[in-house]
Amino acid sequence: DGRRPLSPSARLAARHAAPGGVHASLATGPRQKNSAFYEIRTYDIKPSKMKDFVELVNKYFHLRTAHSELVGFWSAELGAMNKVVHIWKYEDFAHRTAVRHALANDKDWQGKFISAALPLMEKQHNEVAYLVPWCQIGKPPKEGVYEWVTFQMKPGGPALWGEAFRAAINAHINTGYTKLIGVFHTEYGLLNTVHVIWWNESPDHRAAGRHSAHEDARVVAAVRDSVRFLESQQNMLLMPLPCSPLK
Helix, strand or coil, X not given: CCCCCCCHHHHHHHHHCCHHHCHHHHCCCCCXXXXXXXXXXXXXXXXXXXXXXXXXXXXXXXHHHCXXXXXXXXXEEECCCCEEEEEEEEXXXXXXXXHHHHHHCCHHHHHHHHHHHHHHEEEXXXXXXXXXXXXXXXXXXXXXXXXXXXXXXXXXXXXXXXXXXXXXXXXXXXXXXCEEEEEEEEEECCCCEEEEEEEECCHHXXXXXXXXXXXXXXXXXXXXHHHHXXXXXXXXXXXXXXXXXXX
């Protein structure tokens, strides 16, 4: 029927899944109509060890992607230093539990990557987020650079600021200078956080597009309407690693 066969980890998750849609009840904000979610992992690497870490990822990360779907893996170029960000998709929480169990028992992964990578890191952070209902993961037209923008919204959730935020995103899309890759709303971690990922052909292409957008009355109006719900924002320019499906 065209469907991909389940991985061993996914089959294990299916056996352990709770009946009656228990996992679906964990969501508190707008999300897709299925139970899939995304784990966003951020690692701060020791400044003198960044090159070693990237080489280790390039050599052994196929051992990790054998267990579950990697959406993207990037290193920060601007806005942060010695930082990597990667996103993993899971069908539900039981699926993630099964994958984590399988990884803990994968001797190649533990021996070749984890034992060598941990001494290179300063800290690790993760979040669970849902892709908002009006967005699908975008596919870049070619290799480029990525802007990761994090918005800290006022408490109240998307019921309060969702429509205005979506209008601001659409206003930027309509300018045509950038491509939307995904909009994620946190479920675990710092709540009322929205991560937006944009693709651009190059840093200069982004800079020129942003300059034009700031002179577009439609963009200005939409942004002014949305910032009344905003507490803070920050961004990073990210470069995809060779293992990243999103280039």
